[in-house]
Amino acid sequence: MKRLWYFIREAYTSLRTHQTSTLIGILTTAFTLTSFGIFLLLYHNVHNLLGQVQHTIQIIVYPKNDIESDKLRDLQQGLKADPAVDSLTFISKQDALTEFKEQFPEEVYLLEGLGESPFPASLILTMAAKTPTTDMIGNLVKRLQHHPDIDRVRYNRDWIERLTLIIAYMEFGALVVGSILALASVTIIAITVQLAFHTRQQEIEILRLIGATSLFISIPYLIEGAILGAAGGGMALGFLRGGFELFTHKTQGLSVFGGFSSALEFFPLPLSLILIAGGILLGCLGTLTTIYGSLRFRL
Amino acid sequence: MIQLFHVTKYYDGCLALSDISLRIEKGECVLLTGPSGAGKTTLLKLIFGAEHPDEGQILVQNRNIARLGGSDVPYHRRTMGYVLQDFKLLPQRTVSENVALPLIIRGLSSFESRRKVLEALRAVGMDHKLSTLASVLSAGEQQRVCIARAIVNSPIILLADEPTGNLDPQLTTEIAALFKAINTRGTTVMMATHNRQVVEQLNGRILRLDCGHLVSDQGAYT
Numbered sequence: 001m002k003r004l005w006y007f008i009r010e011a012y013t014s015l016r017t018h019q020t021s022t023l024i025g026i027l028t029t030a031f032t033l034t035s036f037g038i039f040l041l042l043y044h045n046v047h048n049l050l051g052q053v054q055h056t057i058q059i060i061v062y063p064k065n066d067i068e069s070d071k072l073r074d075l076q077q078g079l080k081a082d083p084a085v086d087s088l089t090f091i092s093k094q095d096a097l098t099e100f101k102e103q104f105p106e107e108v109y110l111l112e113g114l115g116e117s118p119f120p121a122s123l124i125l126t127m128a129a130k131t132p133t134t135d136m137i138g139n140l141v142k143r144l145q146h147h148p149d150i151d152r153v154r155y156n157r158d159w160i161e162r163l164t165l166i167i168a169y170m171e172f173g174a175l176v177v178g179s180i181l182a183l184a185s186v187t188i189i190a191i192t193v194q195l196a197f198h199t200r201q202q203e204i205e206i207l208r209l210i211g212a213t214s215l216f217i218s219i220p221y222l223i224e225g226a227i228l229g230a231a232g233g234g235m236a237l238g239f240l241r242g243g244f245e246l247f248t249h250k251t252q253g254l255s256v257f258g259g260f261s262s263a264l265e266f267f268p269l270p271l272s273l274i275l276i277a278g279g280i281l282l283g284c285l286g287t288l289t290t291i292y293g294s295l296r297f298r299l
Numbered sequence: 300m301i302q303l304f305h306v307t308k309y310y311d312g313c314l315a316l317s318d319i320s321l322r323i324e325k326g327e328c329v330l331l332t333g334p335s336g337a338g339k340t341t342l343l344k345l346i347f348g349a350e351h352p353d354e355g356q357i358l359v360q361n362r363n364i365a366r367l368g369g370s371d372v373p374y375h376r377r378t379m380g381y382v383l384q385d386f387k388l389l390p391q392r393t394v395s396e397n398v399a400l401p402l403i404i405r406g407l408s409s410f411e412s413r414r415k416v417l418e419a420l421r422a423v424g425m426d427h428k429l430s431t432l433a434s435v436l437s438a439g440e441q442q443r444v445c446i447a448r449a450i451v452n453s454p455i456i457l458l459a460d461e462p463t464g465n466l467d468p469q470l471t472t473e474i475a476a477l478f479k480a481i482n483t484r485g486t487t488v489m490m491a492t493h494n495r496q497v498v499e500q501l502n503g504r505i506l507r508l509d510c511g512h513l514v515s516d517q518g519a520y521t
Contacts, residue, residue, distance in 0.1 A: 002403055002406075002407070002408065002409050002412060003403055202387070202389075203389055205387065206387050206388075206389060206400070207400070208373075208376075209376070209381055209383075209387060210376065210377075210381075210400055210401040211373045211374065211375075211376035211377035211401065211405075212373060212404045213370070213373045213404075214370075214373075216404055
């Protein structure tokens, strides 16, 4: 308990003593995480929107013309059970004819004399919001194409592939931008802690003199780095929230966004906490970078 | 207690200690004398684990310091106290906070810690300045606090490197008396000093070093 109190007090003293560098460290972390957060927020919302768009993707399955009703029922049940499928609608030959007549009343004369409906029955599959990927849909389509009771399958492959590619690019972009910004933040925090380290060389020397382990010496600096990171993360979250509110308020009702802004959402709580945890992680990494170089090989 | 076998140490190719062999028993008072650069501080640092010998072995309480891993050094240091000429106190901490540091490192309870700090400060006559900042103490008082910090863990060995180097003759007498009292209580004292007054007052075994060589050992155990 006394040790814990000592560590916290040391970290607090250091932060108070080096107010300027502490402020610079917090602001830099906040700036870094805000930049990363903007990207993450964009990714989060685009991902959400793409999920919604993907929900409207349909695969149209045409069962064989002479399929027995039992087999058609089995086929429908099998498709409903597929995790990639959200909903299934059966359009009978008669429904298709009715639909055609409704949509093209002036062309009805073309069907005169044909007897029963010339249109095939079909099953319209809607994809589950979060599951579709090119692979998943591709696999499903492949399976359906080889199904003995299915005549043919139609779906917009290009559209699905393009959506998946956009998500993949955004994920890659988030990784690259995030890594660069994280590296910058780690460097700045490392410099801040290094400054504290140098100004407290005498204290470190005394601690070594009386038998302190490297871990004991490091803990207050790790706490300091974690506080810097957490404060930076919290500040970034505040900036992002403020910016987000301002953006949605200013763009609400603007036709150029076509109602898009009202569909935007801020980070959910777990993602907000992850951002702060990310700040803490960056702070600790920055400190460890300094400590590793300064303490490891010294007696 | 402490044994050195043919210990040699170089700094950047320059000889600091050459083929030193000696044995120090428990409760001895050993005074390292000799001119500046003779190797006194190096010898203390080797025993303290702050330096590794280039040749030879050092046993402290049957533990080979020469083979001590980096992570074992702090634990080795906790068994001994070290007093330096330039005090090494934290100026913005109170006297009791400075003395309590080794106990915090060891993870002692607050109650036990307070008791030991008071005991150590009483032993050096500084118990009336518990809450005083180290920065406002006089040189003599600072050195007393350093000694209190060095003995607060009840070490079996107390090392001191010119502890009276910054003090006037009056304070030197007082500090030497403190070391004498600590040694009388059974702690092995090993002190590097130039000061003839301290040597006479402590009246211990005198090891004289010159250019890294042990040139005389008066009062050595045989």
